[in-house]
Amino acid sequence: MDARQDFYLAALAQCPGLGSRRLGLLLETGRDAVSLWQMPALEMSRLVRMPQGLVEALQSFRRTHPDLPESLAESCQQRGVHLCTIRDASYPYLLKEIFSAPPVLYFRGTLEPEARRVAIVGSRRLSPYGEALALEFGEQLAAAGLTVVSGAARGIDTRSHRGALKTGRTVAVLGCGIDVAYPAENRRLLMEIAESGGAVISEYGPGVQPLPAFFPARNRIISGLSEGTLVVEAAARSGSLITAELALGEGREVYALPGSVFSKMSEGCHHLIQQGASLVTKPCDILEDMGLVQKVAAKKQKSMTPDERRIYQVLSFDHPLSADEILMSLPDGEMPSLSFTLLQMELKGLIIENELHAYRRAERE
Template structure:
């Protein structure tokens, strides 16, 4: 679709009642989205694809939003993002196959339409157990060539992206504009994803603020992009369960990692397994399902200063420690420049700092 037509279609998606199914029906009768936008009420009624009420809504919307296509194009230029439609070759093939695919996608970075993808989702209120799993699974699945898809939310989503970024591609699907960092602390992560071969994707235009109603719709894109969805940690009312249900409704695989029966954070995963989700204990379980070979493990080539080695010895991959906890655990006593040492180790890729400002090893030995 020509660039001009893309922005007319994006404008039409904002008209109340004009969902993807209605717009796809209209596109079958009109050559371009601009033709739909500029048609009069009589012509739209004759085509028989819109009810009289829908025709009236479109006419009112067009009057109130005159110039919207051009405004959307200008906002994309300012935000440094691109727009693709469901008719474009770059549009993800797997996403076209779901019941209600978005007709337009705004994105920063690179979309690979035929990539093999796995969604990784979980609770915003993670545990050290869940964070470690997300980092490990994200890194190992990405290293094997799968693109890790998640929602860039706090907690498990963020850890999944971070793990995948260490070894391969990841895609962040947002419930806001692609130029809006939500949560704010993930701004640098989103920039890194977009600039390193991955993509930041949304069906909402630049500048759109996050609203609660947008996130269930966002979840259908996460599962729709992916061959399967892995749930790492999910409480009883977790939005991750909605993503899993959407994957099941589209005939996609659902995987879950079991957790303690005494932990509320594991209730959702254990429940999914009861309902028939595939129990996984290792990334290899998922790779075998899709016939993907795990790459050979590389020996660590990191070099440590003497002070970094002291910090490294008290850290683990499984549990994060705050600065105070690191100090208490050091047999040699407190290092006067510990904050600087941790920063240098983070820049080297030796440690990861989470949203709670606690540190863990970046890789499992």
């Protein structure tokens, strides 16, 4: 499809009430996007059944936005945004298979239509346990050649992207316009994803602000792009369960990480496991299930000074400690150079500091 057709299709996708499914049926009639945009709504309703209210809404929308295809093209060019339609060879082939595939994808970065992808999703409110595992799974699955897909939300999504960026490729799917950073603090993360060989994707054009209804729609793209979906941490009513249900509905694999039976943050994962999701505890569980040979390099033993080893012994992988807590946990409760030693351990990749300035081991033993 030529660029002119692309932006006419994008304009049609913005018509209120038309929807991905109905627009897909219109395209199946063999009409091109320009002729559909110019076609009287009543004639369009003869091709695909539409209620009278939608016919009137379509007519009104196109009458009040006659130059929408051209303005979309100009807006995308100004913002460095690319467009991919469902008729293009660059459109991800797995996404084409879902029931309501988006007819248009706006993207920044690089689309790889045949990449093998796995989604990682979870709660916006995360525990240290969930944070550590989202980073670990993102990093190791990407290192093994999988593209990690998530929704760029706070919490598990952000940590999954961050982990994947360390070793490979990741894709962020937005529930807002392609040029809108939501949440705002992830603006830099989205830039890093697009600039590092990954992609930022949305079915919503430039300037579209996030609305609650957009996020369940976004979730079908996350699961639709992916061979499997991993739920790291999710409460009983978490939106991540919607993504998992969509994956199951499309015949895709669902993986879930177990947590403490006392943790509200793991209730959703435990429910998924009870319903038949695959219980996983380490990245190689997913790699083996997907028939991949793990490509993660063997961990090198990092040398530690005596003071570094003392600190390392009181830390764990999933329970961060503040500097004061570390000091109190040391056998003699003393270490004059604690701050300097912690910094050196971070530089060596032995430990990780979180946003609350607490420290944990970088790797599971």
